[in-house]
Amino acid sequence: MNSPNPSSMAPFLRTLEARSNLSAEERQAILNLPFVPAQARPNHDFVKQGQVLTHSCFVLDGVVGSFKQDRDGNRQIVSVFINGDMVDLHSAVLIEAPSALQALTSTTILQVPHSALLQLARDYPNIGEAFWRHCVVDAGILMEWVINVGRRNARKRMAHFFCELATRSAGGKPNDGMVIPYPITQFQLSDILSLTAVHVNRMMQALRQARLLESVERSKHRVLDWTGLACAGEFDPSYLHLTDKPVAQFA
Amino acid sequence: MNSPNPSSMAPFLRTLEARSNLSAEERQAILNLPFVPAQARPNHDFVKQGQVLTHSCFVLDGVVGSFKQDRDGNRQIVSVFINGDMVDLHSAVLIEAPSALQALTSTTILQVPHSALLQLARDYPNIGEAFWRHCVVDAGILMEWVINVGRRNARKRMAHFFCELATRSAGGKPNDGMVIPYPITQFQLSDILSLTAVHVNRMMQALRQARLLESVERSKHRVLDWTGLACAGEFDPSYLHLTDKPVAQFA
DNA sequence: CGATTGTTTGACGGGTCTCAAACTAAGTGG
DNA sequence: CCACTTAGTTTGAGACCCGTCAAACAATCG
Numbered sequence: 001m002n003s004p005n006p007s008s009m010a011p012f013l014r015t016l017e018a019r020s021n022l023s024a025e026e027r028q029a030i031l032n033l034p035f036v037p038a039q040a041r042p043n044h045d046f047v048k049q050g051q052v053l054t055h056s057c058f059v060l061d062g063v064v065g066s067f068k069q070d071r072d073g074n075r076q077i078v079s080v081f082i083n084g085d086m087v088d089l090h091s092a093v094l095i096e097a098p099s100a101l102q103a104l105t106s107t108t109i110l111q112v113p114h115s116a117l118l119q120l121a122r123d124y125p126n127i128g129e130a131f132w133r134h135c136v137v138d139a140g141i142l143m144e145w146v147i148n149v150g151r152r153n154a155r156k157r158m159a160h161f162f163c164e165l166a167t168r169s170a171g172g173k174p175n176d177g178m179v180i181p182y183p184i185t186q187f188q189l190s191d192i193l194s195l196t197a198v199h200v201n202r203m204m205q206a207l208r209q210a211r212l213l214e215s216v217e218r219s220k221h222r223v224l225d226w227t228g229l230a231c232a233g234e235f236d237p238s239y240l241h242l243t244d245k246p247v248a249q250f251a
Numbered sequence: 252m253n254s255p256n257p258s259s260m261a262p263f264l265r266t267l268e269a270r271s272n273l274s275a276e277e278r279q280a281i282l283n284l285p286f287v288p289a290q291a292r293p294n295h296d297f298v299k300q301g302q303v304l305t306h307s308c309f310v311l312d313g314v315v316g317s318f319k320q321d322r323d324g325n326r327q328i329v330s331v332f333i334n335g336d337m338v339d340l341h342s343a344v345l346i347e348a349p350s351a352l353q354a355l356t357s358t359t360i361l362q363v364p365h366s367a368l369l370q371l372a373r374d375y376p377n378i379g380e381a382f383w384r385h386c387v388v389d390a391g392i393l394m395e396w397v398i399n400v401g402r403r404n405a406r407k408r409m410a411h412f413f414c415e416l417a418t419r420s421a422g423g424k425p426n427d428g429m430v431i432p433y434p435i436t437q438f439q440l441s442d443i444l445s446l447t448a449v450h451v452n453r454m455m456q457a458l459r460q461a462r463l464l465e466s467v468e469r470s471k472h473r474v475l476d477w478t479g480l481a482c483a484g485e486f487d488p489s490y491l492h493l494t495d496k497p498v499a500q501f502a
Numbered sequence: 503c504g505a506t507t508g509t510t511t512g513a514c515g516g517g518t519c520t521c522a523a524a525c526t527a528a529g530t531g532g
Numbered sequence: 533c534c535a536c537t538t539a540g541t542t543t544g545a546g547a548c549c550c551g552t553c554a555a556a557c558a559a560t561c562g
Contacts, residue, residue: 150445194401
């Protein structure tokens with residue numbers, strides 16, 4: 001355990017602290033979480049839907065998609081996770097995986113045992129609350145996904161997704177010219193956006209023509225005009241809870 | 252406080268116990284939660300999106316929809332709640348409402364102060380875990396909603412929704428002939444399913460013609476053929492976590 | 503250099519939306 | 533009890549967004 005290096009949990013701590021107040025002792029307890037590193041191959045489930053889990057997965061480097069499939073095997077990505085995200089913290093309290101997990105590119109994950117997470121939540125109720133809050137924020141992102149897929153047309157939907165991804169990779173506000181540091185193919189985009197790869201391609205061209213986005217080498221993407229993109233995607237980042245720290249009523 | 256009667260929290264306890272194991276003392280603590288009853292008028296927000304909240308809302312009787320709107324004011328219902336559901340338990344840890352709440356029909360809600368919920372979670376870590384798990388199940392329902400809206404056509408989508416609603420109202424497995432005890436208009440259905448009211452009407456006719464569903468008085472609906480409906484909607488109820496009790500690894 | 507993966511293009515079809523209006527049921531006031 | 537109003541349901545015609553199928557093109561890698 002703990003081989004990459006002892007502070008590999010630092011990005012997780014950072015994510016938690018964006019939304020919750022933690023004491024020095026609590027911070028240390030998070031950093032001391034045990035883990036087992038693992039490499040996830042792209043296009044290959046490392047968690048299967050319905051599987052019973054004993055650990056949660058933390059993304060140290062790369063991109064992970066959460067896949068659900070309908071009866072015909074049509075796959076739909078319901079959320080994506082990047083560096084610093086705890087993919088399935090929820091599995092600590094509901095051990096049956098509601099969706100499959102798959103890396104979209106070669107990804108390093110750290111497996112954190114449920115027992116350690118739950119022990120921490122019991123020893124430090126404030127950490128328990130922070131974990132709970134973490135899951136609640138994830139649910140808020142899902143809500144945004146519902147309205148994205150349900151109400152926005154292909155162009156807005158795609159713009160919105162890139163806004164979210166850019167904002168999350170930048171840990172706040174993205175800059176014009178930034179490159180989203182994860183390769184995502186148009187085929188993967190079609191799974192994310194509930195569109196066909198053909199239509200993704202056409203909308204991509206539309207965003208390029210509007211000088212909002214640019215494709216760069218290896219299926220990566222550059223934000224050319226952040227304000228324009230946010231406008232095209234009707235993007236309001238507040239649901240990500242990355243910047244402000246909402247304080248609970250109870251002290 | 253506590254006026255309807257002291258055990259009004261019993262349905263909430265039932266919901267929690269379907270998914271978590273609680274001790275006698277913990278059960279009693281849930282039942283003793285303080286609350287303020289309130290009546291919610293249909294088609295009128297009782298919580299606005301972005302509002303800062305001091306209490307969570309429990310549905311004692313009726314239906315509540317969670318609405319999100321895009322910039323143009325297009326509304327989309329992202330989840331519905333019925334008797335026994337704690338609509339926004341999540342607001343206890345994230346006090347800014349991610350969506351508006353509105354009754355779809357005349358509804359009785361009980362407002363439970365966040366302070367009481369958080370105090371309970373701290374005094375009884377096991378209750379904290381149960382609350383956390385409750386929110387995680389809600390998020391799982393949202394995931395199903397994403398694939399429903401994203402991947403299923405109008406007919407399947409509608410069948411799936413009625414399956415979910417029937418299952419939840421029946422607290423498990425619905426029966427042929429059961430009437431879903433909440434009036435829902437086709438206009439409301441269009442907000443739920445991301446369709447137009449016109450198309451909802453046409454799909455409704457298709458389900459009626461297939462002898463799967465029947466409309467009864469006052470916008471209510473009767474399930475004629477449960478197996479057929481579940482098949483038409485590709486419905487698998489496991490994500491609702493109503494029957495089995497998944498036990499966490501940690502004792 | 504061939505093999506594989508990802509991107510682009512075109513033609514066509516269909517599911518769903520839009521707009522508009524008629525019809526029905528339920529509730530209200532005179 | 534009836535006339536009126538309002539909310540909800542139903543129907544039709546036309547347009548458009550996006551899906552399907554098929555094939556060519558480009559880039560990456562061994």
